[in-house]
Amino acid sequence: MANAYWCIVEDDRKGAPKKVMSEVLGEAGRLAGGTVEAVWLTDKATDDGIKQLGAWGASKVWVLENAAFAPYIGEVWVPALAELVAKESPKAIFAPVTSRMREFVARLAARLGAGLSADSVGFAMEGDALVATRPVYAGKVLAKMTWAKTPWIATMRPNVFKPAEASVAKSAQVEKPSVKIPTPRMKLVERREEVSTGLPELTEAETVISGGRGMKGPENYVILEKMAAVIGAAVGASRAAVDAGWRPHRFQIGQTGRTISPKLYLGFGVSGAIQHLAGMRTSKVIVAVNKDPEAPIFKIADYGIVGDLFEVVPALTDEFKKLLEK
Amino acid sequence: MKIVVAVKQVPDTATQVKISGADPKAIDTAGITWIVSPYDEFAIEEALRIKEKRGQGEVVAVSLGPDRVKEALRSALAMGCDRAIHLNDPAWANADTLATAQALAAVIKQEQPALVLCGRQAIDDDMGAVGAQLAEVLDWPCASWIMDEAVDADAKTVRVGRQVEGGLEVFDIPLPAVLSAQKGLNEPRYPTLKGIMGAKKKEIKDVKPGDLGLTPGAPQLMVKKLEALPARPPGRIIQGEVKDAVKELVRALREDAKAI
Ligand SMILES: Cc1cc2nc3c(=O)[nH]c(=O)nc-3n(C[C@H](O)[C@H](O)[C@H](O)COP(=O)(O)OP(=O)(O)OC[C@H]3O[C@@H](n4cnc5c(N)ncnc54)[C@H](O)[C@@H]3O)c2cc1C
Numbered sequence: 001m002a003n004a005y006w007c008i009v010e011d012d013r014k015g016a017p018k019k020v021m022s023e024v025l026g027e028a029g030r031l032a033g034g035t036v037e038a039v040w041l042t043d044k045a046t047d048d049g050i051k052q053l054g055a056w057g058a059s060k061v062w063v064l065e066n067a068a069f070a071p072y073i074g075e076v077w078v079p080a081l082a083e084l085v086a087k088e089s090p091k092a093i094f095a096p097v098t099s100r101m102r103e104f105v106a107r108l109a110a111r112l113g114a115g116l117s118a119d120s121v122g123f124a125m126e127g128d129a130l131v132a133t134r135p136v137y138a139g140k141v142l143a144k145m146t147w148a149k150t151p152w153i154a155t156m157r158p159n160v161f162k163p164a165e166a167s168v169a170k171s172a173q174v175e176k177p178s179v180k181i182p183t184p185r186m187k188l189v190e191r192r193e194e195v196s197t198g199l200p201e202l203t204e205a206e207t208v209i210s211g212g213r214g215m216k217g218p219e220n221y222v223i224l225e226k227m228a229a230v231i232g233a234a235v236g237a238s239r240a241a242v243d244a245g246w247r248p249h250r251f252q253i254g255q256t257g258r259t260i261s262p263k264l265y266l267g268f269g270v271s272g273a274i275q276h277l278a279g280m281r282t283s284k285v286i287v288a289v290n291k292d293p294e295a296p297i298f299k300i301a302d303y304g305i306v307g308d309l310f311e312v313v314p315a316l317t318d319e320f321k322k323l324l325e326k
Numbered sequence: 327m328k329i330v331v332a333v334k335q336v337p338d339t340a341t342q343v344k345i346s347g348a349d350p351k352a353i354d355t356a357g358i359t360w361i362v363s364p365y366d367e368f369a370i371e372e373a374l375r376i377k378e379k380r381g382q383g384e385v386v387a388v389s390l391g392p393d394r395v396k397e398a399l400r401s402a403l404a405m406g407c408d409r410a411i412h413l414n415d416p417a418w419a420n421a422d423t424l425a426t427a428q429a430l431a432a433v434i435k436q437e438q439p440a441l442v443l444c445g446r447q448a449i450d451d452d453m454g455a456v457g458a459q460l461a462e463v464l465d466w467p468c469a470s471w472i473m474d475e476a477v478d479a480d481a482k483t484v485r486v487g488r489q490v491e492g493g494l495e496v497f498d499i500p501l502p503a504v505l506s507a508q509k510g511l512n513e514p515r516y517p518t519l520k521g522i523m524g525a526k527k528k529e530i531k532d533v534k535p536g537d538l539g540l541t542p543g544a545p546q547l548m549v550k551k552l553e554a555l556p557a558r559p560p561g562r563i564i565q566g567e568v569k570d571a572v573k574e575l576v577r578a579l580r581e582d583a584k585a586i
Pocket residue numbers: 211212213214215237238239240241252253254255256257258268269270271272273274275276279289290291292295307308309310364
């Protein structure tokens with residue numbers, strides 16, 4: 001439907017929309033005051049997935065299902081979706097920030113000759129215009145952005161927006177448009193899966209535990225993983241720890257790593273360099289444990305303990321256990 | 327094999343950023359230290375390595391921005407790039423990512439490289455868009471966030487490892503193509519003294535929209551205004567013995583902050 005607000009679906013590659021879609025659909029719903037629709041490009045759409053999107057507020061799910069949509073390839077996805085955009089003229093196109101969505105939405109915006117606000121952390125309607133807020137200059141400043149015309153295209157930082165309450169009473173109409181599927185020039189050779197940590201994904205986790213140079217060595221991350229298992233957190237690291245080879249790069253938090261925005265960030269032996277803050281300063285609650293009372297991380301921390309992390313971490317883990325096992 | 331590297335000049339993260347008193351849409355540039363955006367250094371390094379490995383080729387650094395950008399291009403030349411192109415015109419002052427991509431694409435069409443390398447994102451606007459948009463304007467394949475790459479012997483295809491959530495996807499991409507560099511791709515070199523001296527003699531060509539047959543229009547995305555970060559409420563250092571402090575911390579996280 002013309003003027004609809006579209007949310008591009010990020011999924012787990014097995015037919016289920018990711019949890020972050022509840023945030024994207026929730027925010028789109030608040031802004032739209034009208035129709036919110038989900039658009040799902042996938043090689044495998046499931047009925048449960050469609051139901052889930054409906055429960056989160058999509059009145060319609062456009063299902064573009066084709067083997068060619070996996071893995072994501074810009075040359076395939078962009079023309080396919082652009083064809084649907086040309087037919088349906090949505091007013092806004094939103095997606096969560098993930099590595100592939102970053103590229104896809106940027107390429108799509110170029111195809112459509114439209115503006116893109118990437119990694120947005122807030123939206124407001126001012127009259128008839130959408131205004132997006134996004135952090136710039138390593139998160140030191142917030143920029144308010146406006147578009148010259150619709151469609152307004154934006155990606156949303158995970159964990160920032162209030163998720164839609166799932167309601168099983170709501171269901172989505174399903175539309176399966178046929179679009180041309182181009183043949184890509186690039187070809188997948190292989191996909192190397194990462195060994196699963198059994199913990200939540202860093203960028204999506206509601207709680208993140210981060211270990212810095214103060215961890216002293218790779219073997220000591222076990223104590224953070226133990227705490228993570230108790231509170232359901234992801235474990236990340238500072239660049240100093242990554243550069244020392246203690247953790248793989250995908251766990252790095254900060255300007256040259258991942259941007260996270262969890263409900264709770266706990267930093268152990270992290271000094272709080274500006275480049276680290278760039279990747280986590282929008283966390284809702286920040287806890288820092290550091291033996292140096294002058295460490296800059298205490299300037300942005302909500303709660304701090306000045307002390308030796310090797311004493312604090314096990315004691316804190318026990319305390320969390322007591323609380324959560326009650 | 328010719329390679330173009332897109333280089334953006336950005337404020338050093340360590341410098342303080344203040345919103346301009348005269349223009350709420352801009353930052354106060356007085357006293358700012360400018361650097362080559364860190365991801366673009368990975369892109370430059372990778373281009374130089376490809377050239378060195380092949381024993382021949384040319385690496386051209388391209389940047390869009392005002393006069394000060396010449397410094398960033400000089401750094402790229404000092405690292406080892408062969409020449410530089412500077413897209414320098416007031417008409418590009420408000421260029422958004424798309425206008426930037428269109429301008430860069432026009433230069434690339436003239437240069438006809440086999441490969442274009444960008445950074446994953448520029449650390450001032452953090453858009454992470456220009457590389458992909460460049461590929462779209464050029465109608466080339468692209469891969470973002472690459473962790474490794476290998477160009478084949480006859481420079482017809484490049485094999486890349488693209489970082490995605492949960493893994494690495496390896497693709498064969500026919501050239502020409504656009505790639506964007508993720509941290510981990512390489513360790514950028516420091517310019518040598520010889521490199522720095524040599525850079526002074528290398529060419530930096532100024533290019534205007536007219537030279538590219540472009541008339542930059544109004545941007546699609548505009549800054550309405552910049553705002554200082556809202557201050558975080560003052561934090562609290564929890565004192566006392568470790569066993570008491572952690573008890574109090576957990577209580578506060580549960581009851582006051584409702585974070586656990
Ligand atoms: C271009 C560029 C990009 C960068 N990108 C990133 C990035 O993405 N992410 C990032 O994190 N950094 C980044 N950095 C690096 C950043 O500047 C810092 O060097 C880095 O964050 C420091 O990591 P750290 O806090 O672990 O180490 P340090 O700064 O060495 O701090 C270690 C802290 O641990 C404390 N400590 C030591 N032992 C204990 C103990 N037993 N108990 C409690 N506390 C203890 C110390 O008091 C100290 O404060 C970047 C730098 C540059 C130049």
